[in-house]
Amino acid sequence: MIFAQYTPILKLSGERFRVLYNIQARNEQDVLERAKGICLEQTVELPDDLTPAGDIHDHIVGRIEHVEPHTTGDGATVTISYAVETAETGLTQLLNVIFGNTSMQPGIQVARLDLPDSQLANCRGPRFGTQGLRRLLGVEQRPLVGTALKPMGLPPDGLAQLAYQVAVGGIDVIKDDHGLANQPFCPFEERVERCAAAVTRANRETGRNCIYAPNVTAPIDEIFERALFAKQAGAGGLTVCFGLTGVDALRLLAEDERLGLPVVAHPALSGSFVTSPASGIAHYVLYGQLMRLAGADAVIFVSYGGRFPYSREQCRDVVEGCRDRMGHLKPILPTPSAGMTLERIAELRAFYGREVMFLIAGALYGRSADLVANARTYVEMVVQADTLALGEA
Amino acid sequence: MIFAQYTPILKLSGERFRVLYNIQARNEQDVLERAKGICLEQTVELPDDLTPAGDIHDHIVGRIEHVEPHTTGDGATVTISYAVETAETGLTQLLNVIFGNTSMQPGIQVARLDLPDSQLANCRGPRFGTQGLRRLLGVEQRPLVGTALKPMGLPPDGLAQLAYQVAVGGIDVIKDDHGLANQPFCPFEERVERCAAAVTRANRETGRNCIYAPNVTAPIDEIFERALFAKQAGAGGLTVCFGLTGVDALRLLAEDERLGLPVVAHPALSGSFVTSPASGIAHYVLYGQLMRLAGADAVIFVSYGGRFPYSREQCRDVVEGCRDRMGHLKPILPTPSAGMTLERIAELRAFYGREVMFLIAGALYGRSADLVANARTYVEMVVQADTLALGEA
Numbered sequence: 001m002i003f004a005q006y007t008p009i010l011k012l013s014g015e016r017f018r019v020l021y022n023i024q025a026r027n028e029q030d031v032l033e034r035a036k037g038i039c040l041e042q043t044v045e046l047p048d049d050l051t052p053a054g055d056i057h058d059h060i061v062g063r064i065e066h067v068e069p070h071t072t073g074d075g076a077t078v079t080i081s082y083a084v085e086t087a088e089t090g091l092t093q094l095l096n097v098i099f100g101n102t103s104m105q106p107g108i109q110v111a112r113l114d115l116p117d118s119q120l121a122n123c124r125g126p127r128f129g130t131q132g133l134r135r136l137l138g139v140e141q142r143p144l145v146g147t148a149l150k151p152m153g154l155p156p157d158g159l160a161q162l163a164y165q166v167a168v169g170g171i172d173v174i175k176d177d178h179g180l181a182n183q184p185f186c187p188f189e190e191r192v193e194r195c196a197a198a199v200t201r202a203n204r205e206t207g208r209n210c211i212y213a214p215n216v217t218a219p220i221d222e223i224f225e226r227a228l229f230a231k232q233a234g235a236g237g238l239t240v241c242f243g244l245t246g247v248d249a250l251r252l253l254a255e256d257e258r259l260g261l262p263v264v265a266h267p268a269l270s271g272s273f274v275t276s277p278a279s280g281i282a283h284y285v286l287y288g289q290l291m292r293l294a295g296a297d298a299v300i301f302v303s304y305g306g307r308f309p310y311s312r313e314q315c316r317d318v319v320e321g322c323r324d325r326m327g328h329l330k331p332i333l334p335t336p337s338a339g340m341t342l343e344r345i346a347e348l349r350a351f352y353g354r355e356v357m358f359l360i361a362g363a364l365y366g367r368s369a370d371l372v373a374n375a376r377t378y379v380e381m382v383v384q385a386d387t388l389a390l391g392e393a
Numbered sequence: 394m395i396f397a398q399y400t401p402i403l404k405l406s407g408e409r410f411r412v413l414y415n416i417q418a419r420n421e422q423d424v425l426e427r428a429k430g431i432c433l434e435q436t437v438e439l440p441d442d443l444t445p446a447g448d449i450h451d452h453i454v455g456r457i458e459h460v461e462p463h464t465t466g467d468g469a470t471v472t473i474s475y476a477v478e479t480a481e482t483g484l485t486q487l488l489n490v491i492f493g494n495t496s497m498q499p500g501i502q503v504a505r506l507d508l509p510d511s512q513l514a515n516c517r518g519p520r521f522g523t524q525g526l527r528r529l530l531g532v533e534q535r536p537l538v539g540t541a542l543k544p545m546g547l548p549p550d551g552l553a554q555l556a557y558q559v560a561v562g563g564i565d566v567i568k569d570d571h572g573l574a575n576q577p578f579c580p581f582e583e584r585v586e587r588c589a590a591a592v593t594r595a596n597r598e599t600g601r602n603c604i605y606a607p608n609v610t611a612p613i614d615e616i617f618e619r620a621l622f623a624k625q626a627g628a629g630g631l632t633v634c635f636g637l638t639g640v641d642a643l644r645l646l647a648e649d650e651r652l653g654l655p656v657v658a659h660p661a662l663s664g665s666f667v668t669s670p671a672s673g674i675a676h677y678v679l680y681g682q683l684m685r686l687a688g689a690d691a692v693i694f695v696s697y698g699g700r701f702p703y704s705r706e707q708c709r710d711v712v713e714g715c716r717d718r719m720g721h722l723k724p725i726l727p728t729p730s731a732g733m734t735l736e737r738i739a740e741l742r743a744f745y746g747r748e749v750m751f752l753i754a755g756a757l758y759g760r761s762a763d764l765v766a767n768a769r770t771y772v773e774m775v776v777q778a779d780t781l782a783l784g785e786a
Contacts, residue, residue: 100661271496
């Protein structure tokens with residue numbers, strides 16, 4: 001055996017983290033075969049008979065901890081554990097061990113992560129989280145109210161006027177549409193300066209703390225420059241598309257002490273992880289657990305009942321992934337969006353609960369020609385829905 | 394209309410880029426509705442009736458250029474064009490306009506990009522490409538021969554001895570397994586120093602130019618440090634998992650003049666874009682066009698007939714995406730991998746052609762206890778397969 005002479009004694013801590021995989025399979029044996037495949041693929045990337053005996057075979061290779069057959073008979077949820085050392089160091093390698101090559105296997109989905117506190121201690125996690133964001137905004141009760149500046153093509157001045165009006169109308173968080181980048185017809189710096197100034201002016205008038213969170217998604221070598229510019233211009237938060245930048249760029253934005261701003265995660269280009277119900281990464285993990293590991297304070301996702309075909313169950317999964325206990329990592333705000341209407345707010349509040357940020361833009365702009373009034377209506381409807389839901393609870 | 398007062402006259406160049414989408418749909422009307430949805434979703438993110446008239450409606454919103462019904466009757470391939478200005482600046486925003494939110498729509502797949510030369514001029518593209526890599530290696534004829542150092546758990550010294558032996562045996566490119574990161578049992582710097590030194594020693598003895606391409610996939614704030622360390626230690630190339638780091642980190646590694654090294658792209662965590670045949674990003678784009686836009690010189694993908702269920706057609710798609718004309722962007726090396734055996738080399742050479750790099754590791758280590766001999770056999774089999782294929786051609 002070629003590796004035998006190099007086989008080391010590894011000084012492993014014995015701490016392991018667990019990943020739950022939904023595995024599609026024809027029968028029990030097929031489940032086990034696919035699960036064993038994951039154990040090898042995600043670590044040594046060798047067939048079992050080539051894997052060196054001793055610590056590598058016994059501790060580096062993933063270990064099947066539990067098999068829970070699906071009641072539907074199409075496979076099982078399998079818990080596999082890995083030595084925490086395999087995933088060192090950083091979020092990129094953690095993701096690699098969780099799903100690197102196995103992402104290429106149809107019919108295998110990451111359903112849940114179960115990381116020991118010692119491993120979570122290496123993550124800074126959300127700086128603000130739900131409660132921190134509430135404190136910044138001065139909104140302790142009711143769901144938060146968010147909107148987006150759009151459309152692409154409007155000049156900075158036009159977007160700033162929209163920002164002013166919705167801020168005066170009482171919106172809590174105003175983000176750039178994620179399509180606003182650094183286009184010649186709407187350069188980043190001019191847009192951010194004007195919109196931040198508009199929101200600051202509105203806050204002075206209303207006495208509120210509306211946050212403007214510009215989109216800083218950009219080439220890796222420009223993203224921090226843009227974020228620092230935004231902070232200096234008075235932006236109260238940042239929006240970033242982790243699917244475009246890589247999730248580790250989000251982590252770095254959230255951790256950066258020079259910034260110290262809440263981060264709103266946008267799901268652009270992340271859809272391929274969730275379009276298949278049987279492959280990829282479940283909503284719970286992608287928009288919940290992973291966002292908290294990276295340090296987002298709020299995560300935008302597409303809600304059921306809008307223009308994307310996701311189920312209530314998937315949306316509930318996001319909410320739980322944002323809130324369930326994960327060591328010291330704060331809960332964050334699930335932020336449903338995409339094709340929601342003001343008329344649905346009562347229903348959405350009943351479904352999502354209070355610890356949520358709504359993100360409605362198109363329906364807000366389309367309601368009437370008076371944008372300040374539209375924003376007021378939106379906020380009032382959220383307050384009413386919240387009161388109603390509390391009464392019913 | 395709320396936006397009317399801000400409606401600008403945009404100074405657009407008139408240049409547009411085209412994206413071909415495979416759209417699953419029940420009938421022609423459904424195709425058109427979904428296509429119109431893409432045109433709006435990827436730009437203004439507003440319903441048509443809210444989109445400001447004038448330049449935004451006429452030029453910013455995507456435009457349906459062509460509809461080619463699928464002969465299978467399950468939809469159509471639709472060509473949509475966008476103003477090049479919408480995608481400025483950088484690869485992140487280009488990807489955003491191509492597929493940002495639409496990635497969340499099941500049954501829509503990016504099939505091909507058609508970017509005008511003026512837009513491609515903004516991309517550096519592959520520094521070496523196929524011919525440049527051949528020149529570096531001194532291998533003008535035959536497919537290139539690659540392997541990976543593994544398994545995770547071996548110490549730097551063990552990996553370096555493997556590297557030395559396969560380099561002596563005649564391998565062209567030796568990459569780290571993508572699971573080798575910076576684990577306590579195999580720290581990055583020690584591994585790279587030792588493996589680079591081992592390959593340098595082997596090259597001195599053989600007179601060849603074998604390249605060692607360590608895995609520099611890492612947190613964003615460490616990746617360039619690691620790459621610079623690798624270069625200084627004598628590494629002849631770099632391996633990076635663009636699915637883990639974000640594709641723009643690959644671009645930056647490839648462009649960095651301090652490095653100037655060939656870059657091998659690894660597909661870890663990119664699988665969810667290709668696991669569904671009807672959603673995500675087609676092989677042609679993901680592993681071909683996009684890798685060239687980012688500047689990879691070789692791209693690893695999983696071959697048909699191994700342990701992942703991809704088709705010959707999908708693999709041929711990669712090969713064409715790596716070679717088809719794309720402005721000034723050099724062709725790059727498709728690098729099939731994952732569960733290939735030495736016995737299949739003749740078949741693989743016949744299928745992939747000569748402009749390819751094979752990546753075989755497990756089967757190389759498993760062949761016999763004499764790794765130098767195994768590597769020689771591997772190279773000989775490639776030479777024989779190449780001669781055979783030339784004879785048959």
